Amino acid sequence: MLYKELFRPIKIGSVEIKNRIGMAPLQPIGLVNPGDDCYSPRIIDYYVERAKGGVGLIITGATEIENDIEKSVPGIYPSIATNPLRFIGSAGELTEKVHSYGCKIFIQLTLGLGRSAPPEWIVGQPVAPSPLPNHWNPSVICRELSTQEVEILVRKAGEAAEIAAEAGFDGVEIHAAHEGYLLDQFMIARFNRRTDKYGGDLLGRLTFPIEIVQEIKKRLGIGFPVQIRYAIKSFIKDWNQGGLPEDEFEEKGRDLAEGLEIAKILEQAGYDAFNADASSVEGYYWAHPPEYQKHGCYLDLVKELKRVVNVPVLVAGRMDLPEVAHKAIIEQKADMILLGRGLLADPKWPKKVREGNIQQIRPCLGCHDGCLTRTAILRPLSCAVNPACGREKDYGINRANIVKxxxxxxxxxxxxxxxxxxxxxxxxxxxxxxxxxxxxxxxxxxxxxxxxxxxxxxxxxxxxxxxxxxxxxxxxxxxxxxxxxxxxxxxxxxxxxxYAFPPVPGIDKGNVATATDLLLGKKACGDSVIVIGGGLVGCEVALWLKKKGKKVTIIEKRPNILTGGSPLSHAKKTMIIDLLNFYKVDVITDAILLEIREDGVEIRYSEGQMKHSILGDTICIAAGLExxxxxxxxxxxxxxxxxxxxxxxxxxxxxxxxxxxxxxxxxx
Known part of the structure; x- marks a missing residue:
């Protein structure tokens, strides 16, 4: 077997897992039962398909434990709080079916979103550790949770874990990080300005997650697995600004040193494993790495975490290349790899790797179009390359009765x-x-x-x-x-x-090339390039050319780049904008192309009449297709x-x- 280390068993707490491949938690937005927020047949089919595909562990998407303190719009989360008895029934069906394939399943419990909550997802005023502006709408100020409310959340976490165990879940994961949700905000000094027992110094800020694990262990025993989804580093460059992998900046959230110190304390408190990543709502493209992030983008940080803790370390973050996943285990950077979107694209990833059919794995593109872009507007979770994802039984492929x-x-x-x-x-x-x-x-x-x-x-x-x-x-x-x-x-x-060519003088000149011409090397490219069109194609070509050492200018007729064409996920859009800024690609917006000349182009800003000349050797047309x-x-x-x-x-x-x-x- 080529990747045999991926198929050795591992224990988390008292639970043995058959291999080192798990399903990362993904929020099944649009798939919950309307009315009671329980697991719908579609969610059950969705998870069972991944169990059939050979994963050793499934970690569900975030599950709500209460809906009074931070009241969410119905239908976004599976919820233990809405109707616990019905939840046990639907969850029991899920766990029974998953267990039939030798797969273990942990439920992820969320304490809330805090300042990271999209206001339209929340009924009433959002909450936070301290009065903070909401990330998505800074004019909305989050209400500070009272001490009693935090204590209620701790108790609710314990009750939810008991209900989960009764429903057949093998363990729980506490959602502390990933977009910098409420529990993560309590642990970061920038967001936690409290003066009660849940604030102050580092240990005070960690009281909330410590009390949660202690409450669950008190109710279910020391052997019941409780792991935590935890960001080793926040990648917060400033308010509402993430930090790129290439960038050097002063961390405004949790830096690596504090991240490792916190992990040691949380392990001592009783957490049985770390589902480790690097993220915050500012660093959204770390929480949800698009194609511009490398495969295994968390591994350099996770290996440092593994060095200081003695419990299993699980890692996601574009781990869907078998060679990257296997190497992470061999080099002891992680104990288990998690696949999120890779399993949306191909639920049989583990089975195909085990059987050596690597070429048959349908790859995830990191595009976000079927998952994040859809769920952001509350459409059901699916996958760009796998249309049956999230509707496995309803939308499969059957043999035709008549051959045509x-x-x-x-x-x-x-x-x-x-x-x-x-x-x-x-x-x-x-x-x-x-x-x-x-x-x-x-x-x-x-x-x-x-x-x-x-x-x-x-x-x-x-x-x-x-x-x-x-x-x-x-x-x-x-x-x-x-x-x-x-x-x-x-x-x-x-x-x-x-290609749709703009009808301007000079469009047929020899210095004009399409994006296709340049990408495929059909036309030579000068040292300076003017890209006409600031949509996704234009921006990606500009970034590619800049990385090749060219001087690049984007000219876009709209007020902003990346506003035409198909919608983009927030993670993808913000990352490419940050990359263009980091690599110093010049961007000119609100500009109308008037003429292409031998030495560049002539433009006019939409608000004025004066003409401006922009110099460039090659004019790249990326103004759309028809x-x-x-x-x-x-x-x-x-x-x-x-x-x-x-x-x-x-x-x-x-x-x-x-x-x-x-x-x-x-x-x-």
Whole structure:
């Protein structure tokens, strides 16, 4: 076995876990039972699918222990408080099913969000250790919790743990960190200005988490596992400003030295394990690392934690590359690895690693589109590359009763997904791509070093299509006559999109290149580059060019960059903005492109009439794409069963292309 250390058992407290692979806690927003906030059939199916896939431990998303002190909007969390008896019933069904696969399951308990709570998630005034501005809306001042209220929360944590044990959970995790939630705020001097027993010096600030573990152990015994999700370092650069991995700054939250000191105290208090990360609501891209963070982004910190504690250390943080996960165990940087979004993308990750089928693992892109971007607007948790995530039983792929000849035109992401799903349905599938390789615009998107997971996705699709014996035809542009000649039962048109060129003088000059041209090396790039368009493509190309040593200027017609196109998660958006600032990419907004010249461009600010010249050797066009529907318009009235999907239907993102294709193909 190639990665055998991942499959050795481990004990947390008195509980033995069959391997070193766990499911990290992810909030199942949109999947709870409306009305009683219990586990819905969808949540149960979601967790069971990961247990079937071979994880040794599942840690649930945050579960509410009370709803009077910090009253949340119904339906966001599973809640023990809303209806404890119904909760035990639904949770009991979950734990029974998970245990059937030899998997242990811990419930994560939250003490509340404090200043990190989005105001729209809270009924009434938010709370905090001290009167603090809310992170998301600083005009909202959080109310300071009374001593009695904190004592109630301690008692409620003990009661919740008892209910969890009765429901069959094998242990509990106390949610102390990750976005700097309420309990974490109590531990940080910047946010805790109290003068009672829960404030003051370091031990005073730690009284709250210490009393929680003592209360649970008093009720359930010393052997019942209680672990803590804990941020070793906050990465707070300033109020509402996180710190980048590359940046050197004075930590305004918890620094590494204090983080290690606190961990030793919490271990002595009785915590059986640390689910360790580095995060705060300011450092949101640490709490939820996007593709710009490296795989294993917490490991350098976690190895320091492991050096000072004697209980198991668990680590998440883009651990979904098997070689990174295995190396972390071998080098004793951690005792167990946790996968969050990696298991959304592929629930069978552990099974595939154990069997040596690494090339069959569907990679997580770190894009956040199906998970964080959706849950931020209270849509159900899912995954960009796995549309069945969160609706496993309702939205799977079954064999078709009648085999059909399915012709897919276009070999980008949408076309490949349509071909894959149609083949899984048992259909005869022909895939046509006019260029000499599959991938479409995603091919060039995979070039930057921070987009290598996109390349892994392309490799996964190529492997899957080969495994499913899809008839792939590259360098074959398809006409209406060829479609008619093939006599397909169904045609899926996934012809993608093409560049939208701004209609300005000089657009056809030799110094003009598309983002595709530069990424694929089709055109030479000068030392200074002007990127036209401040959407995601423009910003990522600008960052890539700057890292290659170019002088880069972004010109955007809107008041701010990253405001057009598909929505982005807060973590992804703030990190790329911080990266552009850190690497000193010049950004000009509210600017209208007037002309492209040999030595640069001429612009006018939207509020003025004066023209301005911006010098640059190469003009990179990244001002958007437009759908290519030419073939579909020819065939839609000739071939009755014809479908338009992906960018050809509407230019959006990878998730939209995959979800389009999945929906159409699974119903053929």
């Amino acid at each position: 000849k399915v012709m897919v035109v276009g070999g980008g992401i949408a076309g490949m997904e349509a071909a894959r799903v149609a083949a899984l349905r048992g259909h005869q599938v022909l895939l046509f791509e006019k260029t000499n390789e599959l991938g479409g615009h995603v091919r060039e998107a995979s070039v930057p070093d921070f987009k290598r997971d996109v390349y892994r996705l392309l490799a996964w699709y190529e492997n899957e299509l080969q495994k499913l014996n899809v008839n792939v035809n590259i360098s074959r542009e398809v006409s209406l006559e060829q479609v008619v000649e093939e006599k397909p039962d169904v045609v899926i048109v996934a012809t993608g999109s093409k 759908s290519d529907q030419e073939l579909f318009k020819q065939i839609e009235h000739v071939i009755p069963n014809s479908y338009l999907i992906g960018d050809a239907r509407r230019v959006q993102n990878i998730m939209s292309a995959i979800w389009d294709a999945y929906e159409v193909a699974r119903n053929i």
